[in-house]
Structures are given as C-alpha cells and as structure tokens.
Amino acid sequence: MRSQYNLKLPHSVYSGKNSLENIKSILLENKVDKLAIFTDKGIERAGLLNYPMEFVKQTGVDVVVLDDLPAEPTYKQVQKLVDRFKESKADFIMAVGGGSVMDTAKLASILLTDRYGVYELLSRPQLAKKCMKTLMIPTTAGTGSEATPNAIVAVPEKELKIGIVNDDMISDYVILDAIMIKKLSRKIAASTGIDALAHAIECFTSNKANPFSDIFALEALDMILNNIVQACDNPEAMDAKNKMQIASFYAGIAITASGTTAVHALSYPLGGKYHIAHGVSNAILLVPVMKFNEQVCVGKLAEAYDRCVHIEKNCTTVEEKSKFMIDQFEKIVKHLDIPTSLSVFGVPESDLDILVDSGMQVTRLLDNNMRKVTSEDARKLYKQIL
Structure with a gap:
C-alpha cells in the first residue's frame, strides 16, 4: 500500500x-x-x-x-x-x-x-x-x-x-x-454490471489500493454482489438498479484513487482486435485472473467476504473465504449467461502470440497487479479462455 x-x-x-x-x-x-x-x-x-x-x-x-x-x-x-x-x-x-x-x-x-x-x-x-x-x-x-x-x-x-x-x-x-437504465437489456446490464464488479475487486486488490480507494471499492463490491442478479433479471427492480448505478459510480471513484489490474490489462486486446464488448472481455478474464492472483491477495478477498456476504457465514479460514468469493464471481457470470470462452467469438489459438504481445503492452495496469504477470503467465491465462 x-x-x-x-x-x-x-x-x-x-x-x-x-x-x-x-x-x-x-x-x-x-x-x-x-x-x-x-x-x-x-x-x-x-x-x-x-x-x-x-x-x-x-x-x-x-x-x-x-x-x-x-x-x-x-x-x-x-x-x-x-x-x-x-x-x-x-x-x-x-x-x-x-x-x-x-x-x-x-x-x-x-x-x-x-x-x-x-x-x-x-x-x-x-x-x-x-x-x-x-x-x-x-x-x-x-x-x-x-x-x-x-x-x-x-x-x-x-x-x-x-x-x-x-x-x-x-x-x-x-x-x-x-x-x-430501467429498459436496459439483460445482456448489456449483465456485461456492464460485471465490468463494475471487476473495477471494485481489482481496485481493492491493486498495488495502489489505499484507505480512500478501499472505502469505495468495498462498498461498491457489497452493493454489486447483492443487487446485480435482481437488477439484471427483474426490469421492475428499480431499487436494485439504482444501487447498481451508485455502486458503479463508487467503483469509478475507486479507479481514480487506485486502479484496475490484470483483468483489464489483458482484456484490452480482446476489444481492440476482436471488438468484444468491454464488459464481456472482463467477465471472461475475471475468474482466471483472480485465481492467478489469489495466492497474494487471499487476505483481501477474505476481508471482502466478511464485508459483502450477508447470508449465513460458514467459512472460517481466510482460504475458505477467499475461495468463496471467487466462486461467487464465477456463479454470477454463469447466471448472467455471459460467455467465458473466446471460442464463442471465433478467436483462433493461432492468435495466442498476438494476444500475449498486445496484453503485455498494457503496463499501466499490469504494474498495479499484486502478482507480477510475465509473458508466460499471460500465455497461460489466455490459453485458459481460448
């Protein structure tokens, strides 16, 4: 910090x-x-x-x-x-x-x-x-x-x-x-909502995280995890939709005070080369990158669990809490029917070198990642989603 x-x-x-x-x-x-x-x-x-x-x-x-x-x-x-x-x-x-x-x-x-x-x-x-x-x-x-x-x-x-x-x-x-946002299609509400989720958890686990950014990132994450499904599934859920708006705004403030990390860095080539929607790109990479980062931010993920989980808490160790959070991210992406593979967009494995080279250029965000991302790491992450 x-x-x-x-x-x-x-x-x-x-x-x-x-x-x-x-x-x-x-x-x-x-x-x-x-x-x-x-x-x-x-x-x-x-x-x-x-x-x-x-x-x-x-x-x-x-x-x-x-x-x-x-x-x-x-x-x-x-x-x-x-x-x-x-x-x-x-x-x-x-x-x-x-x-x-x-x-x-x-x-x-x-x-x-x-x-x-x-x-x-x-x-x-x-x-x-x-x-x-x-x-x-x-x-x-x-x-x-x-x-x-x-x-x-x-x-x-x-x-x-x-x-x-x-x-x-x-x-x-x-x-x-x-x-x-009342009439926003479920597809767009889902992808943009996951973008906000990525902003919140990335800023909270960034090398630039600080007391200011943590306040907004945690509050945003709490509001998103507990409102995104209802806001996307129910067109009349105006309170949940407004909470998602506020959460997105808070996550934006967190970006300003901290910064996103490897999820966003590695997603940029997906939008730049294949024109995949930004939120979808982040959704595809969110869980693989968080699993890659988990070993260095397990404590932060456990802290997020303590703050954001309002059902009965059965996890006791930091490792259990951390795994629960990443599992929740995965469940939400799946529930919202967002693709988790680049095969849906016709991205061939032969483009792997191009993806790695492009992704590694985004040093502004890769430098924020708590776990150093090497070219070989990027290659493994991209291979998981091809």
Missing part, C-alpha cells in the same frame, strides 16, 4: 427518484447558452434521450446533438465527433450514454484547441487542460466513466485499446437516475 494517496471527485452528484430534474438548475446556474449533448443513435432509438431532454427544453437553451459515435470507437472516430463539437460553439457539455459516449464527451472538454488532438493524447495525456464543464448521465450501471479521469479509445494500428488519463477530465456534475 502506498504511503501517500489522494481522492478526486466530481463537483456535484445527484441520485434517487426524479434526479434528472436537477438538469434545469445545473444549466441555469452555469448560464448555459448552447448545450452540446453527446449520445449515440442507439440511445435515441431507445427513447432514453427523451427523459433528460424534457428538462433541457424547460430551460430554453440552444442544443446541438452529437450522436455519430459507434460502439467501442477508435481514436479517429472520437476525433471526428470532437471536431464537430468544436464547430458547434457550445459552452457546456452533457453526455447521455455508456462509457464510450461519456469518454468522448470528457475528451471534448479538454480538446477545444487545434494544437493537438486525441492522437497526441495517447502518448502525452497531460498536454490537455479543461476547457468546459461537463454533466454525465450514464445509461448503464457499469463503466464508472462518470467518476473517472479516464477515456478509453481503440487504436487499430496496435489492435489495442489505450486509456487516456488526465485529471481534468473528471466530470463536474453527475446524475444517477434509475429511469435511465
């Missing part, structure tokens, strides 16, 4: 029933003239944009909607939308969507200049400074992007996803209203 640590948070966070109505006061207190709304066409087709737009319209501000963003976008696709944003002359940003939408909006908030773009930030993220305030309204309970200073983009040349990290991307306002 580090001897020094810090905590960075959004300025204001709203949650609970009808929390979207805070849009009006946010826009009015910031004297917004023209609002740029980042979203995607899937959000619009689902009618989700209508909920926040009801309150935007009541303010009378001008609006430009930027929705030309595919899932898992490349840095060039993100740059294209950022350029459209700059042309709009908007003076406030609102993002309504999942991780890619929010990440793009955050990048736009620091890229009003023409001196550099997304590409330059891949290697020099600290070049940019905040130029505009942001409001994040997530439509999934999983990515935690609304809380983090991170933006993930695909880099086709490297067949990899790269994280751009800049503290100025932390959002100014966040609204977590369960109405935004």
Whole structure:
C-alpha cells in the first residue's frame, strides 16, 4: 500500500427518484447558452434521450446533438465527433450514454484547441487542460466513466485499446437516475454490471489500493454482489438498479484513487482486435485472473467476504473465504449467461502470440497487479479462455 494517496471527485452528484430534474438548475446556474449533448443513435432509438431532454427544453437553451459515435470507437472516430463539437460553439457539455459516449464527451472538454488532438493524447495525456464543464448521465450501471479521469479509445494500428488519463477530465456534475437504465437489456446490464464488479475487486486488490480507494471499492463490491442478479433479471427492480448505478459510480471513484489490474490489462486486446464488448472481455478474464492472483491477495478477498456476504457465514479460514468469493464471481457470470470462452467469438489459438504481445503492452495496469504477470503467465491465462 502506498504511503501517500489522494481522492478526486466530481463537483456535484445527484441520485434517487426524479434526479434528472436537477438538469434545469445545473444549466441555469452555469448560464448555459448552447448545450452540446453527446449520445449515440442507439440511445435515441431507445427513447432514453427523451427523459433528460424534457428538462433541457424547460430551460430554453440552444442544443446541438452529437450522436455519430459507434460502439467501442477508435481514436479517429472520437476525433471526428470532437471536431464537430468544436464547430458547434457550445459552452457546456452533457453526455447521455455508456462509457464510450461519456469518454468522448470528457475528451471534448479538454480538446477545444487545434494544437493537438486525441492522437497526441495517447502518448502525452497531460498536454490537455479543461476547457468546459461537463454533466454525465450514464445509461448503464457499469463503466464508472462518470467518476473517472479516464477515456478509453481503440487504436487499430496496435489492435489495442489505450486509456487516456488526465485529471481534468473528471466530470463536474453527475446524475444517477434509475429511469435511465430501467429498459436496459439483460445482456448489456449483465456485461456492464460485471465490468463494475471487476473495477471494485481489482481496485481493492491493486498495488495502489489505499484507505480512500478501499472505502469505495468495498462498498461498491457489497452493493454489486447483492443487487446485480435482481437488477439484471427483474426490469421492475428499480431499487436494485439504482444501487447498481451508485455502486458503479463508487467503483469509478475507486479507479481514480487506485486502479484496475490484470483483468483489464489483458482484456484490452480482446476489444481492440476482436471488438468484444468491454464488459464481456472482463467477465471472461475475471475468474482466471483472480485465481492467478489469489495466492497474494487471499487476505483481501477474505476481508471482502466478511464485508459483502450477508447470508449465513460458514467459512472460517481466510482460504475458505477467499475461495468463496471467487466462486461467487464465477456463479454470477454463469447466471448472467455471459460467455467465458473466446471460442464463442471465433478467436483462433493461432492468435495466442498476438494476444500475449498486445496484453503485455498494457503496463499501466499490469504494474498495479499484486502478482507480477510475465509473458508466460499471460500465455497461460489466455490459453485458459481460448
């Protein structure tokens, strides 16, 4: 554990029933003239944009909607939308969507200049400074992007996803209203929920874990383990859905204070090369990596058991508690019908060397892993999921 640590948070966070109505006061207190709304066409087709737009319209501000963003976008696709944003002359940003939408909006908030773009930030993220305030309204309970200073983009040349990290991307306002995820499909709710679970347990068992991150990671893990199944299985379970939103936000704060580890590091090539959804990639790797790490974080997993298990506790030793937690992760992934093998996506074993080479490039996250991951370790982990 580090001897020094810090905590960075959004300025204001709203949650609970009808929390979207805070849009009006946010826009009015910031004297917004023209609002740029980042979203995607899937959000619009689902009618989700209508909920926040009801309150935007009541303010009378001008609006430009930027929705030309595919899932898992490349840095060039993100740059294209950022350029459209700059042309709009908007003076406030609102993002309504999942991780890619929010990440793009955050990048736009620091890229009003023409001196550099997304590409330059891949290697020099600290070049940019905040130029505009942001409001994040997530439509999934999983990515935690609304809380983090991170933006993930695909880099086709490297067949990899790269994280751009800049503290100025932390959002100014966040609204977590369960109405935004009520109609979320079980498939997406499951994969994004497991992404949040991975954030929580990885940050709790990271080399960078500290008293600040542990508070949020443990609370997030507790809420996720005890709500994710109901939130995914029952469309009317609004309390469970709101708890998943809050848990995802808390796990995002944990990322900011600590950091994810080998689960996320090794999942990046799966999204970058094969375009497997980020949450699914993490779900596939979660249990194999946690079993690999167990020998060095058995105490932390036992601590998580003591905090998060609310049924009758029959485990007494740290080893039993640790095994129980990993078994629970496995049971949840199975219950939610998330694939646990790359064979479903047609990934051939002949690509093993490419996976290893790409995964080992993600040193930013591999360095956080409590157990050192060698190339041979990565090879064994990938072989388990092929």
